[in-house]
Structures are given as C-alpha cells and as structure tokens.
Amino acid sequence: QYIYRKYQRERAGMTATVITYRPRSAVRDVGKALGISADTIDALAKTVDRHAVDEDSTRAMLTERCREVGLQPESLLGQRLLGLVPQLLGFPRHLSQHTGGMVITNDVLCEVVPIENASMSDRTVVQWDKDDLDALGILKVDCLALGMLTAIHKAFDLLEQHNGKSLTLQNVPAEDPQVYDMICRADTIGVFQIESRAQMSMLPRLKPRTFYDLVIEVAIVRPGPIQGGMVHPYLQRRANQEKGEEKEKWNYPSKEIEDVLQRTLGVPIFQEQAMALAVVAAGFTPGEADQLRRAMGAWRRTGDMEQFRTKLVDGMREKGLPEGFAERVYKQICGFGEYGFPESHAASFARLAYISAWLKYYYPDVFCVSLMNSQPMGFYAPAQLLRDAQEHGVTVLPCDINHSAWDHTLASVPGEKSRAIRLGFRVVLSCSQPHATLIEETRKAGRFQSFSNFADRTKFPQAVLRRLANAGVFGSLGLDRREALWQAISYDGQALPLFDHLTEMDKAPPNLPALSRVEQVFADYATMTLSLQGHPLEFWRDYLETVNVKPAIELQDMENAVPISVAGIVLSYQRPGTASGVTFMTLEDETASANLVVFPEVWARFRRTALKAPLLIARGKLQRANEVIHVVVERLESIPNSIKPKTRRREFH
DSSP states (O other), rough: HHHHHHOOOTOOOOOOOOEEHHHHHHHHHHHHHHHHHHHHHHHHHHOOOOOOHHHHHHHHHHHHHHTTTTTTTSHHHHHHHHHHHHHHHHHHHHHHHEEEEEEEEEEGGTTOOOOEEETTTTOOEEEEEEEHHHHTTTEEOOOOOHHHHHHHHHOOOOHHHHHHOOOOTTTOOOOOOOHHHHHHTTTTTOOOSSHHHHHHHHHHHHHSSSSHHHHHHHHHHSHHHHHTTHHHHHHHHHHHHTTTTOGGGGGSSSSSHHHHHGGTTTTTOHHHHHHHHHHHHHHOHHHHHHHHHHHHHHHHHHOOOHHHHHHHHHHHHTTTTTHHHHHHHHHHHHHHHEEEHHHHHHHHHHHHHHHHHHHHHHHHHHHHHHHHHTTSSSSSOOOHHHHHEEEEEETOOOOOOTOSSSOOOOEETOSSSEEEEEEEGGOOOOOHHHHHHHHHHHTTOOOOSHHHHHHHOOOOHHHHHHHHTTTOOOOGTOOOOOHHHHHHHOOOOOOOGGGGGOOOHHHHHOOOOOHHHHHHHHHHHHHOOOOOSSGGGGGGGGHHHHHHOOGGGGGGGGOOTTTEEEEEEEEEEEGGGGGTTOEEEEEESSSSEEEEOHHHHHHHHHHHHEEEEEESEEEEEEEEEETTEEEEEEEEOTTOOOOOOOOOOOOOO
C-alpha cells in the first residue's frame, strides 16, 4: 500500500505468477472431475508426496497411495486417475500474485502491460509473471518483508520500555565474543537465518568468530553452494587455515583468480565471485558476465547455462588454466542456478542474524516475547520458543483473564532479577483479538472477581465462555478447566424468576474431581499447542524404558555408531532438493530434541507411521561429527495407545 500511495495505482501493480499443478492439487482436481467421493479424494491427497520428480515415479507413488485409501488402481476409475494426474503435473492451474513483486512505470501502467483488479481491495495486478516481464525488459522490484525485522523492532521497544535502553540496528554492540560463543554452540533457536537444522549442523564446524564468518555461514548453506560442491572444500580449507597452512598451498591458478577468491579461501561462494571469475578466468566482457548472472537465475528452469559452457571452458583453456579447474568452475557456477546468494544480500542477512543472536544472549525474555508476538515466522512453533527460553532461565506464566493482554508481555516476578513472560490470549486457539481487547478494556474498571462477574461484564455468548474455560484462563479465580466449564455451561446471564427461591447452597457447583496432570497437559496442547504443566511424552517414559528408548538428552554423552532409540513429538519434516531424497526429522521429548536422518528406502517402508503416529519411536544408530549429533534411522514405530497432542509442525519446507 505504501507503493500504491507513493506512485498511485495508475503507475504501480503487483506482478502475477503462474501456479502450476503439483501432485496434491492434481489429485484433487482430477478426482473431482472423475466423481470420486470427497472423503476419498481428501484422504488420497493428504498421503501423496508434495513434489513431483517425473511422471513414472509419480504414477508408481500414486498406485501405492490409492491402495492405502481403498481405491483399486486396477479399476477403470483408478486407471483414469493414474493416467491423468501425471499428465497435469507442471501444467498451469491459475494465475496468482507474486509475493512482493512490483512493477512501477513512468507512464500509465495500462499502456505498458495488461492489468486487472486483485480480489483484495486497492490492489492492481499485472497479468504477466516475472519471466514474461524479464523477456520484455520491464523492471520488477521485489518489496519483501522479513518477520525478524518486526521481531527486532518489538524487542527494541520492549528494551526501551522496561530497561530504558535505546537501541537501533546501528548501535547494537558489535563483535561480542560471548555472542559468537553461543552461535558456535549452535544455541540459535529463534535466531534469524541460522536456526534451521542445516545451519545448526554447520555452525560447530564453521565456528564463526567474526561478522564476515557469519556472512559466509548465511550464504554457504544454500542449494547453490551445496550443488556446486563448494561446502566441503571451504570447510577443509578453513580447518587447514586454523592449523597454520599457508594460502599458497591452495594452488590459485593465477593472481587475478586469487584476488577474486582469497577472501573465501579459494572457493566461490557468492554470485559476484562467479561473475568475476568469468571475466578474469574466461575473458568474459562485463556485459557477458551480466548475461551469465541472468542465466544463473534461470538455469534451473531452462538450462540456459549450457550456452555459456563452451565459452567458459574454452576461455579458461586459452588462458592456460587446467582442464579440471575449468570444469570445476563451470559446475560451481551452475550451482548458483540452484539459488546462490549475492554477497551484499548475505551481509544484510548476517547483520540481522547477529543482532537477533545478541538479543537472545543478553535478553532471552525480551527476545522470546518479541518472536512470539511476531508469529507466524521462523522455524519454530511457540512451544519450542518457550521451552528454549525456559532453558535459558526465563520464567513463563500462564494466560489469565486478570493478567494477560492479546500479545505476550513481560511481568515482574517477586525475588527475581529477570522478568517473566506472561502468555497472551494470542496463544489460545479459540480466542480472537477482538475478544482479548474487550477483556482488557473491561478489566480497566477493576479485576474480575468471579466467573459470573467476568461473564456479566464482558457479555460474551456462552460459546465464547466455554472456549475460554476449555483454555484454562480462569486460574486467578481459583477455577480449573472443569470448574470453569461447568459454570460456563450453566451460565445464562438472565435473572429467571423460576429459580428465585433457590438458596446459594442449591446454586453451588458440585464437587467435581480435579483434572489429572496428564489431562491438564493434553488439554493445554488441545487449546494452545503447548503446555506449562509438562510434556506429553513424560507420561510414556516408564513404558519407553521397558523398550530401551533413551531420553534425547542422553545422546550428547553417547559414542558414534552405537545403536540408539529415541521417541517424541514430531516437530518437523524436511526434504531439501539437495538431499537426494533424504528426509530430516526432529523429535522432541521431555528432555530435549533429537535430529533424525531417514534415507529414502527407510522412509518408503515407514512413511505411514512417520506421518500418522501420534508419538513416534525412532530406532537406528548415532552419528556424531564434532558437536553435531544425528540418529540415522533404521526403523520407525508408533507408541502403543498414545494420544495425539495437537501441535504445530513444519512439514517438508
């Protein structure tokens, strides 16, 4: 809207993007067209893999999934489904908006490109996607947002409010060795860019000690450097450098190439280096290097890089460079087509990574509150952010009608120096912001004294009262969930003459049995996807000990390659395009998290268990490399008779 206000809708429009069919959307649309029942289509679509490889593998995968949901692939209906779904993959499905892509013109927009009104008000959409615009030489500007900027802004506001400390992006103390110590330990849950599984595995190996190390850390864990085979050579050379090896031993083919690559130990990590290599090593003109940059961005889609292969290799050969070096450079440059970073981009991200790490180290309470008030963002759900904050000494107080706002807040705790986090109503799944605002406004006249006092003053309908009672937010009134729900069910809000003769004893609630601890924990997960009372897995610990399942915290003290079994809630599944079909999972128990590596053949055998089990047991072998610990999975099992807690999991991103 800022862009529209500044340049007017007559001269600014959002770029479109063409959404194409993937397996799930193809299954849903083909199934609907074939008249398959809605429940069968839904069950089938939820079981198919998200990303297509090719038609044959999709057809084989779909055949197996059809049998799982009771749809016979040999039937006429099944054959039609198996024939049509693979054909649709990659075919345009609909036109959508490109997130953040804007076209701004000097002349009237509609005289340059076809436009239409978006479904949302006050938005104009250009009907072409970014590739069409690029082919015609029309400038597109990406106006992208970062949730971490919002979180940092909120953290600075909280620090000024509670600590009287005025911070900006410019005056956060730089190069703090204690912050880098924390980063090297991979204690980076919630930290911008370096909180993912891959980044946390890289941190103890790369050991960033300066800002430029952080710039490289941000850039190197990307598909481009990984596909180009740059990661291991860089780590090896960095390890050799720490041992005192001279740079001449890295065998730079020429002084010009050394000037380009010396700051990254002879390994091209940034896009600018790939372009500079083409100029100094292969004789490209600056214009040709810019064409190469464009091809790097389009290589994955069209194979445009191939047209530069001959010129790159021949140019390096003419300069007397070894054939192997030329092929290696070409492969590395091709890797940037799989998403590599410009150095300036990596530096700006590294700055935010450092600032968020600094906040986490010195003000874990402020950092956690700011992250949770900026959701959805980042890699971790509120349950994991809160748990990490508690492990760093932060007290967390429950959501309550007499103390909580919509946002999470900081509260003073008697006898403690640091402030506690008071959960806000935003964590309650059934509570809307208008309801929370009304509670805050009503409370200004005085705290709520009883359930009926709360209900009378807020005038909430019974359905809202029941949802709040289920969430357990009446603790300051001495009411647990069951007692509050009983009063919510019986509350009418009107004085009925029929019951005027009842005494107070007649109106008193029955003596309800108290909720057990396991009931409280699972009720918390059902209403908030987290609990301050405990962790669901601890109630199965006695059973897990009988089947030789260890707490995740014990992995830190075990030797490499020993057989190990762990269990927990599934926090995330990941299958990066650079991982050759390997699935990475994270399990959480009551002690810590465990990172799993599941190879394709194991995933194929236990896929249904992995996706459907409420609580999962993983059996395999421990893999330890320096401080990085994984479990290489050989078998996945479901914990018998376990209840599925409601959680927020990150799936295949």
